[in-house]
Amino acid sequence: MLSVVIPTLNAAALLPYCLQRLDGADEIIIVDGGSRDETIAIAEAAGARVIVAPKGRGSQLRAGGEAARGDWLLFLHADTLLEPGWLEAAEAHAQRTTCPACFRFRLDDRSWQARMVERGARLRAALLGLPYGDQGLLVSRTHYRNMGGYRALPLMEDVDLVRRLGRVRTLPVDAITSAERWRRDGWFSRSARNLACLSMYMVGVPTERIARFYG
Numbered sequence: 001m002l003s004v005v006i007p008t009l010n011a012a013a014l015l016p017y018c019l020q021r022l023d024g025a026d027e028i029i030i031v032d033g034g035s036r037d038e039t040i041a042i043a044e045a046a047g048a049r050v051i052v053a054p055k056g057r058g059s060q061l062r063a064g065g066e067a068a069r070g071d072w073l074l075f076l077h078a079d080t081l082l083e084p085g086w087l088e089a090a091e092a093h094a095q096r097t098t099c100p101a102c103f104r105f106r107l108d109d110r111s112w113q114a115r116m117v118e119r120g121a122r123l124r125a126a127l128l129g130l131p132y133g134d135q136g137l138l139v140s141r142t143h144y145r146n147m148g149g150y151r152a153l154p155l156m157e158d159v160d161l162v163r164r165l166g167r168v169r170t171l172p173v174d175a176i177t178s179a180e181r182w183r184r185d186g187w188f189s190r191s192a193r194n195l196a197c198l199s200m201y202m203v204g205v206p207t208e209r210i211a212r213f214y215g
Contacts, residue, residue, distance in 0.1 A: 002090065003027040003070030003141075006048075007060035011078040012037040014178065018078050019046045024087040025074070031064040057133070058157035061150040073144055075137045079178040081108075082136065089171040090138055098143055100168045102135040103175035113187035114179055120191065130198075131168055133158035134177040139165060154211040156201045 004025045008015060009032070019042075022028055030043040033055035043050050053063035061075055072094050076082070082103065093101050105121040107114040125131045137158070147164045150157050162168055182190045193214065200210050 001026045001070040002072050002074060002087075002094075003029060003068035004074045004076055005029045005031065005061060005064035005068055006076050006078050007031045007033065007053075007057050007064065008035060008039050008043070008078050009033040009055060010035045010037045010039060012039045012042055014079045015039055015042050016046070017081055018076070019043070019048065021082045021084075021086070027068065027070055029064045029067055031060040031067075033060050054152075056152065056154055058150055058154065058160075059152035061157060062152055065144060065149045068141065070141060072138060072140050075133065075139075075150075076175075077134050077136075077177070079180075080134055080136065081176045083174040083176065086171075086173045086175075089173045093138065093169070093171060094140070097169075098140050100137065100139040100143065100162075100165045101171050102131040102137055102168050103171050103173050105132070105135045106174040106176045107179040107182070108176050109179040109183070111187075113182070117179075117182065117187065117191055124198075125168075125170065129167060130159055130162055131170070134175065135170075136175045137162070137168070138171075153207045155197065155207050155214055156210060159198065159201060 002025050004022055008030055028048040030048045030050045031053050032040055040050055051063060051067055053060045065073060105118055150161050153160060197210050197214050
């Protein structure tokens with residue numbers, strides 16, 4: 001049984017497209033942090049199970065992980081679209097191993113800057129073993145709970161968990177993420193800020209301070 005857990009906050013514009021790609025999942029859990037738009041109505045109309053948790057991706061993901069009933073859990077962001085074939089790849093992976101997995105990072109932008117960001121993400125994952133949450137995270141419930149699950153952090157909750165989980169394999173299917181943050185903030189500026197946040201985390205800067213810097 002596969003449970004998909006999606007944290008949301010005013011995600012009505014993007015959530016329908018994310019949910020449309022999840023045919024075949026046994027359970028979809030939307031963990032809402034206090035949306036004021038149509039997010040909850042959209043989730044319920046799609047047949048998802050909706051729970052409410054304190055605002056913050058870390059606390060929302062933790063609540064979703066605790067509520068999930070699946071043998072395998074897929075944590076996914078509302079602005080990420082999984083390419084066709086994701087379910088087959090996830091099922092094949094689960095049959096072979098108990099190792100966690102993620103998908104290939106891709107942005108919904110045709111520019112050369114987007115390709116550079118994607119290469120940087122692949123390099124980070126290969127050299128540091130640190131895929132981010134926008135690649136999705138597929139993990140067995142047993143392993144997830146043995147490692148303590150997500151912590152209620154304001155930022156870097158994905159890096160925190162992945163470092164405890166150990167090796168994460170990349171499945172040969174794209175997870176397409178919205179490039180809106182890069183287009184809004186500037187490709188170089190957003191990438192540099194993300195790298196600075198990771199660097200601060202790795203040297204022990206409190207996540208509350210990193211979250212304020214992230215913006």
